Amino acid sequence: MKSRRLSRMAAALSIAAICCGSTAANAKDSLTMMLNYTVNGAVAPFYLGKVKGYYDAEGIDLKLMEGHGSGPTVQAVATHNVDIGYADFSTMVKVAAMGAPVKAIGVLMQENPTSVVGLAEKNIKTPQDIKGKTVAVAPGDASSQLWTMFMNKVGLKDSDFKTITGNPQTTINAVITGQADLLVGFATIPLISVEQATKKPARAILFADYNVNVATLSIIARDDMIKDNADLLKRFMRATAKAVNDSEKDPAAAVDALLKTLPAAGSRDTMIRTLKATIPFYRTPDTEQAPIFHVSTKNINDSVASIVQYSKLDPSANVPAKYYTGAFVP
Known part of the structure; x- marks a missing residue:
């Protein structure tokens, strides 16, 4: 050097x-x-x-x-x-x-800011509110890996909700267009993107609040x-x-x-x-x-x-x- x-x-x-x-x-x-x-x-x-x-x-x-x-x-x-x-x-x-x-x-x-993010009007405030909803996930993405940890921690099963997949931007678009109720991603850029596109408030359930932090x-x-x-x-x-x-x-x-x-x-x-x-x-x-x-x-x-x-x-x-x-x- x-x-x-x-x-x-x-x-x-x-x-x-x-x-x-x-x-x-x-x-x-x-x-x-x-x-x-x-x-x-x-x-x-x-x-x-x-x-x-x-x-x-x-x-x-x-x-x-x-x-x-x-x-x-x-x-x-x-x-x-x-x-x-x-x-x-x-x-x-x-x-x-x-x-x-x-x-x-x-x-x-x-x-870790990984969360499930959705419009506030969906009234999803706790992990149990995810049941029956459609969740957009980006397989292989860092956030999707924590999703498995979170599900195990709060007692959710794959059969409790419907899953659609795509890349990170696709998951954001899915919530914006109503194809999904929630996305798995950071409580930063995805949440802000959803709010700006829909002109509506969004909400995040932060995984770290449930002792899932990496x-x-x-x-x-x-x-x-x-x-x-x-x-x-x-x-x-x-x-x-x-x-x-x-x-x-x-x-x-x-x-x-x-x-x-x-x-x-x-x-x-x-x-x-x-x-x-x-x-x-x-x-x-x-x-x-x-x-x-x-x-x-x-x-x-x-x-x-x-x-x-x-x-x-x-x-x-x-x-x-x-x-x-x-x-x-x-």
Whole structure:
């Protein structure tokens, strides 16, 4: 890795040597990160960090790429197509359990926003109200995996309701058009999308309220990056923590930074609302007063145990240290 600082030069060095040294000092480490999905308000903190120069100050030239779901993002990291990713923790655990050399180095969303979401007029307030309804689910999506855990926890069976399937956007459209009463998804973008399209209030039954919580969106890195580029990852996490802290204090400024970079990314108001809805999930009651990214050991251990159990992985896969390291958290 290139040095971030020049050593002190002796006065006897030639002017030419000094000029060459200055060029080396200004060189930045390139780092490419793939997001979990298309650009939206929830990822605005990364753009704020770029616009405010936090990554530059750490000697990093950060390139952000849109994703197409956590699965493809984790695979892109594992196969060296990108350096790091922002993806769902449970998706990463399942891929890593099958041999992919990836690990989370920072958990941003420590409480899971997965819910069943529907229009308030459907009067679905408790899990038992789901019986007899039509639920839209995206198979393989991170949220759908928690759905099984939730059903077991609250005593629901597949026969209690009708299921229709599609991709995440299809599930949102199904609720908007009335094909489904509910969708399984985050209580952030899907809920906001339903409300905006229908001009009606929506409601979410949050799985975490029923003790179904698995750490979710995280920074994912390959094992070789962790071993060979530890200093770069520490600098990245330090800059990102600053950007997230600023975004918590002023979500609108974070969204403005995103739109400064990508003016056609979407509605400013929608993005601000999305980021504001996302921020409460950065911490759990155990880490309410902790710095950003400081996830509890219990959360990691419980998350891994639940993922291994409900994803029907081999019990030997229940090794939290295989999937997470806190060594890079500032």
